[in-house]
Amino acid sequence: MSVSVRIPTILRTYTGGESEVSASGATLGEVLEDLDARYSGIRARILDDSGELRRFVNVYVGNEDVRFLDSLATPTPDGTQISVIPAVAGG
Amino acid sequence: MSAATIVEHGTEKKTLREGAFGNATALACRECGHQLELGPFYACPECFGPLEIVYQFPQVTREQIEAGPKNIWRYKALLPVPDDIEQSPNMEPGFTRLLKAHNLGRELGIDNLWVKDDSTNPTNSFKDRVVACALSAARELDAKVFACPSTGNLANAVAAAGARAGMKTVVFIPSNLEKPKQVNSAIYTENLVAVNGNYDDVNKLASEIAGEEEGWAFVNVNVRPYYAEGSKTLGYEIAEQLGWRLPDQIVIPVASGSQLTKVHKAFQELIKLGLVEDKPYKVYGAQATGCSPVSVAYKAGVDAIRPVKPDTIAKSLAIGNPADGIYVLDICRETGGAVEDISDEEVRAAIVLLARTEGIFTETAGGTTVGVLKKLVESGQLDTSLETVVINTGHGLKTLDAVSDIVGPVATIDPSYAAFVATGLA
Ligand SMILES: Cc1ncc(COP(=O)(O)O)c(C=O)c1O
Ligand SMILES: [Zn+2]
Numbered sequence: 268m269s270v271s272v273r274i275p276t277i278l279r280t281y282t283g284g285e286s287e288v289s290a291s292g293a294t295l296g297e298v299l300e301d302l303d304a305r306y307s308g309i310r311a312r313i314l315d316d317s318g319e320l321r322r323f324v325n326v327y328v329g330n331e332d333v334r335f336l337d338s339l340a341t342p343t344p345d346g347t348q349i350s351v352i353p354a355v356a357g358g
Numbered sequence: 359m360s361a362a363t364i365v366e367h368g369t370e371k372k373t374l375r376e377g378a379f380g381n382a383t384a385l386a387c388r389e390c391g392h393q394l395e396l397g398p399f400y401a402c403p404e405c406f407g408p409l410e411i412v413y414q415f416p417q418v419t420r421e422q423i424e425a426g427p428k429n430i431w432r433y434k435a436l437l438p439v440p441d442d443i444e445q446s447p448n449m450e451p452g453f454t455r456l457l458k459a460h461n462l463g464r465e466l467g468i469d470n471l472w473v474k475d476d477s478t479n480p481t482n483s484f485k486d487r488v489v490a491c492a493l494s495a496a497r498e499l500d501a502k503v504f505a506c507p508s509t510g511n512l513a514n515a516v517a518a519a520g521a522r523a524g525m526k527t528v529v530f531i532p533s534n535l536e537k538p539k540q541v542n543s544a545i546y547t548e549n550l551v552a553v554n555g556n557y558d559d560v561n562k563l564a565s566e567i568a569g570e571e572e573g574w575a576f577v578n579v580n581v582r583p584y585y586a587e588g589s590k591t592l593g594y595e596i597a598e599q600l601g602w603r604l605p606d607q608i609v610i611p612v613a614s615g616s617q618l619t620k621v622h623k624a625f626q627e628l629i630k631l632g633l634v635e636d637k638p639y640k641v642y643g644a645q646a647t648g649c650s651p652v653s654v655a656y657k658a659g660v661d662a663i664r665p666v667k668p669d670t671i672a673k674s675l676a677i678g679n680p681a682d683g684i685y686v687l688d689i690c691r692e693t694g695g696a697v698e699d700i701s702d703e704e705v706r707a708a709i710v711l712l713a714r715t716e717g718i719f720t721e722t723a724g725g726t727t728v729g730v731l732k733k734l735v736e737s738g739q740l741d742t743s744l745e746t747v748v749i750n751t752g753h754g755l756k757t758l759d760a761v762s763d764i765v766g767p768v769a770t771i772d773p774s775y776a777a778f779v780a781t782g783l784a
Contacts (some may be wrong), residue, residue, distance in 0.1 A: 276569050277403040286569060312404070322662075323389065323406040325679065327562060330555070332679065334665055352565045353401030354408070354681035355579045358508040358557060358614070 270298055270343050273350040281309040295328060296339035298349060313351060323354045372397070375440075378498035381416060382438040385409040385583055388685075396438075398499050398575070400582040408681065409583045411438050418631055420602055423594075428453045430487055430591040436627060437591070438584045439494040448493060449519050451479040451486030452591050456599040456747075461715035462728075466735050470745040472605070474596055475718055481518045481542065482753035483511035483674075483721075484617065488588035489519045489577055495584035496525070496575035503528055503574045507564035509557050509613065509674045510539030511752055516577055517546035528574075530560050536673060538756045556668055558679045578614075589617045593624025596747055597634050604628070604639050606744035609734070611727045611751055612643040612652050612697065613675040615682030621749075622689045642740065643686050643697035644730035646672035646722070650699035652683045656690065657697075663687070671702045671760050672722040674752060696739050700729040708732060709754060709761050719754030727751070 269291050274282050282288050290305065292298035303310035315321050318339075326333045327350040333341045343349065374396065385394040389407030400409055418435050426432030427444065430452030434443055454476050463471035479486040489512070496504055504520040505528045506512050513529035520527030529543050533552035544550045553560045561579075568579045577585045597604055604625050610618040622641055628634045645653045648670025655663045663683040668676035680686070690697050700708070705722055708729030713719050720728070731748050734740035754761070771777040778784065 273566060273569075275401070275565070277399075277401055277406070280403075312406075321406050322684065323401065323408065323681070325562070330559065330562075332558070332665060335667075350562065350566065352562055353406050354679070355400070355507075355561055355565060355582060355614075358506060358512045358561065358578050358677070 268293055268343065268345045270345070270347040270349055272298065272302060273348070275351055275353055277353070278309060278312055278351065281306040281312070292343060294339065295326065295333055295341045295343055295349070298343050299339070325352045325354055326350070327352065372500055374498060377440050379411075379438040379495070379584070380440055381413045381435060382411045383414050384412040386412045398501075398580045400580050411583050411587055415627075415631060418633065420598075420633060423598065423633075430490060430588065433591055433594045436594070437491055437587055439491060440498065443494055446494075446497060447522050447524070448490050449480040449486050449515075449522060451490055453595060454478050456596060457716065457718070459716050459748075462712065465711070465715055466732055466742070468735065468740075468742045468746055472600075472745075472747045473712075473716060473718060474592065474747055474749045476592065476749065476751050477718070477720060477724070477753035481511070481514040482756065483515065484589070484592060484749075484751040485511045485515035486519070487591050488512075488585045488616075489515040491588035492516075492575065492577035492581050492585035493519050493523055495581045496577070497523070499575065499581070501573055501575035501581075502526065503571070504577070505529065505564070505567075505574050506577045507531075507557070507560040507579070509676055510535050510543075510756070511674050512578065513543040513550070514539060514546075514756075517543045517550070521546045530564055532556050532560055532673075536757050536759060538758060542756065557677050558665070561679075586616050586620055589620035590624035590627070592617070592749065593621040594628065596621075597625065597628050603634050604637055605747040606638075607640045607642065607695070607740060607746040609642040609644055609727055609731045609746070609748045611675055611723045611749065612645050612683075612686055613677040613680065613723075615643070615652060615680045615686035617751070618643055619682045619685045619689065622693070639693060640695040640744075641689050641693045642695040642730070642734060643690050644727040645697065645699040646670040646675055646705055646726050647699045647701050648672070649676045649678055651678065652680055652686050653697040653699040655683070656687055661687065670705075671757075672705055672726045673757075674721060674723045675726060696734065698730045698733055698737075698739070700726065700733055704729040704733070706761055706764055710765060712750070713754070718750060720750045721752040721754050721757040722760050723752050724750040724754075725760070
């Protein structure tokens, strides 16, 4: 299952400057694992030491924040668009 | 900064002029301390934590500040702005009135109550403060477009400040926003974009655009560290207007939590600089129940904030995923304050209460804050013998719909004296 992952500016050093990359996996957790196999070290920037999403990163599967879904167990069907975005201040 | 420096942003290199950010020297991660050079950076490359401005403050005296202009630039030495900030066109927000609220205080049983009325800023909300600082940063970083995702007030402030600065502006709002806030943006910019979704959706979109477009300064995204410092001026002014001392208690509305965090930071800086005497003070956060993730976490005694889908008339506070929420929790707990929330009915009632006691027409954010103040008194969480400040952050004309059904003519009569007498008002 191939999905597309939007990479924030601060992680593009891992993807050679690419803002959007492909990865595969049936869940968000698997996608991040696959991403790490392709771009070594990137997963540890998104997850903390206990393997949870870092506090100040928002991950979206489609248009939904995964904290409203199943977090890392959120299904990622073929063609899913995933976005990794830093939290921002108020508006 | 000692000399002109070059910062890299994507493929672009920018030369910063000397003193572009005043006494600011670097950016540092609030979570892990990682330091970066000054530039259009907002998230820590190590842990995604928010970047904050690091300063090397000079000796600043009360007299120097008092001799400054009657706007936020009187505090320019404490902000990430150049010394010649007043030479460039800006909206000159700030130094709004601090009103002794005798009637409201009597009504609530608070001996010594003040309202900091920020609805009198150029576009009628406290957002003019943060935008003025963001504009300075955008200018120094040579941005071509001034932009924001917004719950309404920020869009108004960005659109107006951008117009005055002669910059192209693009502002993004949730499509269900109050009509007056839409008009208040669209009057200043031809580029108001309504997005189908809530503020958190708009925010996500803005972050994606910020990651792709060169030369766009999203005030609360990629120039966020500079933007957020503008809220400190609320804290500085309250202390200065009280005669250079801190209040005992302060009640502040919470959406992203940035403002509350920065008012506390301002008080701490004033203490450190010796401009006010060190003393304990309590900080209280106010939310509407329909979007109260920080209040829920406070009451549950937990540190993690669960995002929510907002459903409240307090749309300016409708941020379901508050970036600075955990800092609000820390500050309110450490200072002995609290975070509380109230229903939309209570928000409406508090708007009317403030108007009929103090002659101040606040928007739903201020209704939330005054209503929470009332609830804190009733529940015994707030000490009514202590000097208290409540912040009104925005003007009621922007959210007329919130109260248009609960106030109106007491009678509709023919133009005759007899008809008037019949109303019983004589
Ligand atoms: C009138 C008003 N008050 C308060 C706030 C909350 O500010 P913050 O996001 O800094 O908590 C906002 C935010 O949009 C606002 O518009
Ligand atoms: Zn960090």
